Amino acid sequence: MSQYVLRRLMIAIPSLLGISLVLFVVLALAPGDPFSELATNPNVPPEVQAALRARFGLDDPIYLRYLHWLNAMLHGDWGFSFVSRMNVDTLILQRLPTTLYVIGSAQILALLIAIPVGVYAATKPYSLFDRIANTLAFVGFSLPTFFTGILFILIFSVTLDWLPFVYTTDIKATGIHYALEMIRQAIMPVAVLGLFQAASMTRFVRSAMLDVIRLDYVTTARAKGLGQAKVIVKHVMRNAMIPVVTLIALQLPAVFGGAIVTEQIFRIPGIGSLLISSILSNDTPVVMAVTFVFACLVVLFNLIADVLYGWLDPRISLR
Amino acid sequence: MLDKELRSMIGDVKDGRMDRRAFIQRLAAVGLTAPMANQILAIGGVAMAQSPNPYPPTKRGGGGPLKLLWWQGPTLLNPHFATGTKDQDGSRLFYEPLASWDVDGHLNPILAAEIPSIKNGGLSADAKTVTWKLKPGIKWHDGKPVTADDLVFNWEYASDAATACVSISTYSGLTVEKVDDLTIRIAFKEPTPFWANAFVGAYGCIIPKHLFAGYKGSKSREAPNNLKPVGTGPYKFVEFKPGDLVRGEINPDYHMANRPYFDTIEMKGGGDAVSAARAVIQTGEYDFAWNMQVEDEVLLRLEKGGKGKTLYAVGGDIEFIAINFTDPNTEVDGERSSMKTKHPTLSDPAVRKALALLVDRDSIKKAIYGRAGRTTANYLNGPDDFVSKNTKWEFSVEKAIALLEQAGWKAGADGIREKDGKKLKFVYQTSINGPRQKTQAIVKQACQKAGIDVELKSVVASVFFSSDVANPDTYSKFYADIEMFQIPMTQPDPGLHMRRYHSRNVATKENKWQGQNFPRWINKEFDAAIDAADVEIDPVKRAALYIKGNDLMWQDTVFIPVMHRLAVEASSNSLRPALSGWANQTDNIQDWYREG
Numbered sequence: 001m002s003q004y005v006l007r008r009l010m011i012a013i014p015s016l017l018g019i020s021l022v023l024f025v026v027l028a029l030a031p032g033d034p035f036s037e038l039a040t041n042p043n044v045p046p047e048v049q050a051a052l053r054a055r056f057g058l059d060d061p062i063y064l065r066y067l068h069w070l071n072a073m074l075h076g077d078w079g080f081s082f083v084s085r086m087n088v089d090t091l092i093l094q095r096l097p098t099t100l101y102v103i104g105s106a107q108i109l110a111l112l113i114a115i116p117v118g119v120y121a122a123t124k125p126y127s128l129f130d131r132i133a134n135t136l137a138f139v140g141f142s143l144p145t146f147f148t149g150i151l152f153i154l155i156f157s158v159t160l161d162w163l164p165f166v167y168t169t170d171i172k173a174t175g176i177h178y179a180l181e182m183i184r185q186a187i188m189p190v191a192v193l194g195l196f197q198a199a200s201m202t203r204f205v206r207s208a209m210l211d212v213i214r215l216d217y218v219t220t221a222r223a224k225g226l227g228q229a230k231v232i233v234k235h236v237m238r239n240a241m242i243p244v245v246t247l248i249a250l251q252l253p254a255v256f257g258g259a260i261v262t263e264q265i266f267r268i269p270g271i272g273s274l275l276i277s278s279i280l281s282n283d284t285p286v287v288m289a290v291t292f293v294f295a296c297l298v299v300l301f302n303l304i305a306d307v308l309y310g311w312l313d314p315r316i317s318l319r
Numbered sequence: 320m321l322d323k324e325l326r327s328m329i330g331d332v333k334d335g336r337m338d339r340r341a342f343i344q345r346l347a348a349v350g351l352t353a354p355m356a357n358q359i360l361a362i363g364g365v366a367m368a369q370s371p372n373p374y375p376p377t378k379r380g381g382g383g384p385l386k387l388l389w390w391q392g393p394t395l396l397n398p399h400f401a402t403g404t405k406d407q408d409g410s411r412l413f414y415e416p417l418a419s420w421d422v423d424g425h426l427n428p429i430l431a432a433e434i435p436s437i438k439n440g441g442l443s444a445d446a447k448t449v450t451w452k453l454k455p456g457i458k459w460h461d462g463k464p465v466t467a468d469d470l471v472f473n474w475e476y477a478s479d480a481a482t483a484c485v486s487i488s489t490y491s492g493l494t495v496e497k498v499d500d501l502t503i504r505i506a507f508k509e510p511t512p513f514w515a516n517a518f519v520g521a522y523g524c525i526i527p528k529h530l531f532a533g534y535k536g537s538k539s540r541e542a543p544n545n546l547k548p549v550g551t552g553p554y555k556f557v558e559f560k561p562g563d564l565v566r567g568e569i570n571p572d573y574h575m576a577n578r579p580y581f582d583t584i585e586m587k588g589g590g591d592a593v594s595a596a597r598a599v600i601q602t603g604e605y606d607f608a609w610n611m612q613v614e615d616e617v618l619l620r621l622e623k624g625g626k627g628k629t630l631y632a633v634g635g636d637i638e639f640i641a642i643n644f645t646d647p648n649t650e651v652d653g654e655r656s657s658m659k660t661k662h663p664t665l666s667d668p669a670v671r672k673a674l675a676l677l678v679d680r681d682s683i684k685k686a687i688y689g690r691a692g693r694t695t696a697n698y699l700n701g702p703d704d705f706v707s708k709n710t711k712w713e714f715s716v717e718k719a720i721a722l723l724e725q726a727g728w729k730a731g732a733d734g735i736r737e738k739d740g741k742k743l744k745f746v747y748q749t750s751i752n753g754p755r756q757k758t759q760a761i762v763k764q765a766c767q768k769a770g771i772d773v774e775l776k777s778v779v780a781s782v783f784f785s786s787d788v789a790n791p792d793t794y795s796k797f798y799a800d801i802e803m804f805q806i807p808m809t810q811p812d813p814g815l816h817m818r819r820y821h822s823r824n825v826a827t828k829e830n831k832w833q834g835q836n837f838p839r840w841i842n843k844e845f846d847a848a849i850d851a852a853d854v855e856i857d858p859v860k861r862a863a864l865y866i867k868g869n870d871l872m873w874q875d876t877v878f879i880p881v882m883h884r885l886a887v888e889a890s891s892n893s894l895r896p897a898l899s900g901w902a903n904q905t906d907n908i909q910d911w912y913r914e915g
Contacts, residue, residue, distance in 0.1 A: 044485050045487060045488050047480060048483055048484070048485070048487050049833070051483050052483050055483065081561075083395070083402070085395050085397075085400060085545060086545070086546060094560050094561075094563075095560075153594075153597075157602055158597070161602065164604055165594070166587065166590070166604055169560065169563065169564055170558070170585055170587075172384070264589075264590065264591075265590075265594070269563035269564065269589065273563075274562065277391070277562050282785075
């Protein structure tokens with residue numbers, strides 16, 4: 001098993017290197033200039049711009065800049081934001097907790113909805129409940145989050161005036177009030193993101209359950225006289241969850257990506273909105289770092305999925 | 320006109336026969352801005368009026384929180400590095416200049432004890448030195464006293480090219496010396512009519528020497544206080560998350576009586592302008608939002624029954640169509656739009672004049688800008704009534720056609736006018752931005768009627784406004800026939816605004832297209848006027864030179880002004896912000912209060 005994990009790790013490293021190279025080259029070739037705002041400012045003489053470009057190494061050839069970046073990265077230096085003139089890792093660490101809080105909550109909400117609904121729908125296929133759940137799931141993942149987000153704002157903030165639609169990290173309360181405020185302002189973004197995730201996950205749980213529920217050993221279990229609940233929970237769900245767990249693991253990085261839109265709508269200061277604003281201001285070191293974090297997440301969760309497979313089904317790790 | 324008359328008017332003000340306001344209004348009528356009128360008075364020996372104080376609160380604090388929403392949040396808090404208004408606005412909460420421009424365009428003392436004038440000995444008659452006195456007893460937020468050494472240090476810091484400050488050109492052409500602990504003297508190399516630039520306004524904010532002294536030059540970016548400002552402002556720094564949040568609390572030792580009114584201040588960033596407008600005007604979650612680049616229609620809808628309103632500050636920002644005087648389709652020495660070429664059709668003044676007649680400003684205002692724009696014929700639009708009286712705009716397809724016919728541009732078989740085998744076909748480029756594409760459509764339609772074929776092109780803003788040399792689609796390369804965007808007027812003095820189009824500033828391959836004269840228009844008379852204005856001490860003659868410059872651009876149709884744009888802000892109904900078209904929105908933040 002440990003050899004298997006090691007082997008997977010060895011594959012992850014060159015993939016990360018490859019990804020970083022591609023990202024770097026694409027960013028370097030992309031149009032845009034971090035100093036464009038200075039360029040339109042008549043107060044800033046061209047010499048200062050040139051000095052800044054030289055200082056940040058923008059005039060070096062791409063391969064030099066990449067090697068420089070890689071070397072710094074290996075030493076734990078994530079680079080320096082042109083726009084904020086501060087270290088990129090500080091910027092990202094400032095944003096990460098918010099992202100994790102919102103996305104984590106949304107993911108938990110999705111699981112809390114998807115598993116019971118999916119399981120129950122699978123035990124009674126084509127029942128009224130199943131049909132309603134299916135329809136809602138279809139509607140759910142057909143509606144993009146930017147649409148539901150604005151819809152929620154119009155209903156709950158503008159019309160009903162129940163919830164704030166600007167997410168703030170600056171809540172002037174302590175203890176229980178702070179917690180309540182944090183929950184209150186997260187309700188809409190978490191709901192938007194969570195329901196979207198729940199919709200597709202429900203479909204997946206349901207079909208995974210249906211695959212297993214028809215197998216012979218389930219019939220055998222029933223024939224032995226086991227209760228319905230016990231058969232479903234102990235025999236069917238456990239096996240059906242194997243692909244579901246993998247799916248969730250692989251989907252998580254995509255959730256980070258999907259959250260960018262939600263972060264923008266609700267002004268959540270997460271890494272998604274950091275990415276957007278950095279792209280808009282051509283702050284390449286930040287864009288590079290954030291996209292690289294996303295890439296690392298994809299590789300990491302792939303790794304976790306691989307390991308989970310190996311653990312759930314030892315035959316895989318032997319191959 | 321006014322040389323003699325003006326002198327007698329200045330005399331009248333001096334002797335109290337005429338009040339300042341009447342003087343400024345009369346100068347505005349002949350096309351001078353209020354700040355210029357004030358500087359005229361100052362140089363004429365009349366002290367600058369300290370603005371009437373409309374600030375009613377009678378004690379410090381007690382106003383609760385002030386919540387500001389900037390849809391682009393500040394990304395750094397050192398005023399000398401501030402790359403856009405968002406950063407200047409954020410820095411200004413904590414740092415202060417000696418003086419700032421108020422609503423009427425008066426200089427309003429902040430850290431200065433008084434505004435320099437000839438009368439109080441602050442200005443020299445030859446316009447070569449300015450003496451500023453600090454108000455005594457001002458302390459930095461950490462309790463250390465503010466002295467003349469801090470001012471001298473700011474000059475050294477900003478004028479050092481290695482520090483890479485954006486404020487460098489404000490400080491590099493002058494020397495600053497300490498007279499005594501509270502007095503500095505600024506000496507200019509040449510007579511400098513616009514003396515109120517260094518230490519005034521956004522780039523005038525002063526940082527403390529004792530915290531930045533070790534970080535001058537190439538070590539500038541390592542200063543820990545770049546992210547933790549310690550200033551003199553009405554609010555003390557609490558927290559900063561770049562692009563997201565700036566937070567401050569009341570400064571109990573603030574140097575102005577009864578100020579500030581609010582106990583805490585918060586500037587939240589991110590999102591977009593429409594939802595910012597919604598959060599202030601419709602739901603009232605925030606007190607004030609900056610830069611409402613939203614269609615007027617939407618704002619009017621939000622204002623119905625809402626908790627806030629829009630406010631307008633008149634500045635000099637101009638949305639215009641620029642005409643290329645060189646040929647974008649011929650390459651000379653690896654350079655398109657080269658100075659060695661002439662535009663095949665646009666070099667004919669009749670064609671340029673016809674184009675100007677085809678821009679329907681009224682429709683553009685009605686359909687797009689609404690309350691946020693004013694129609695104008697001038698490139699140089701002062702915030703108040705800075706209108707050169709010698710110009711006027713007109714929309715008339717018939718006149719355009721007549722003009723073209725007269726100049727020999729006859730309609731061809733395809734309806735497009737041509738002469739000597741050259742067709743009136745233009746590429747019209749701008750950045751991607753809703754109002755701009757709508758304007759393009761309106762102009763294109765009128766051009767079609769007159770037999771001019773216009774191909775519309777729109778480029779992503781981050782590419783269009785880039786200074787990237789490898790990029791063919793930037794506004795400064797101008798590889799198109801006409802192009803449109805906005806130029807903000809960053810100072811109340813037109814010097815900087817007008818100097819861009821001097822022939823030495825032509826954007827070429829040689830200067831990596833960093834020159835600001837992108838129409839590549841050469842006019843000796845204009846150059847002479849601008850050069851003369853740069854060192855003209857006599858404010859009246861100087862103003863006349865800039866008006867002449869504007870009129871020359873109008874006569875040659877270098878720019879077709881589309882709209883004089885106002886700054887649009889959203890404010891809750893109870894908030895009384897002190898906004899000025901001459902300054903940044905937070906430039907007078909110490910005077911903000913809430914009513915009722």
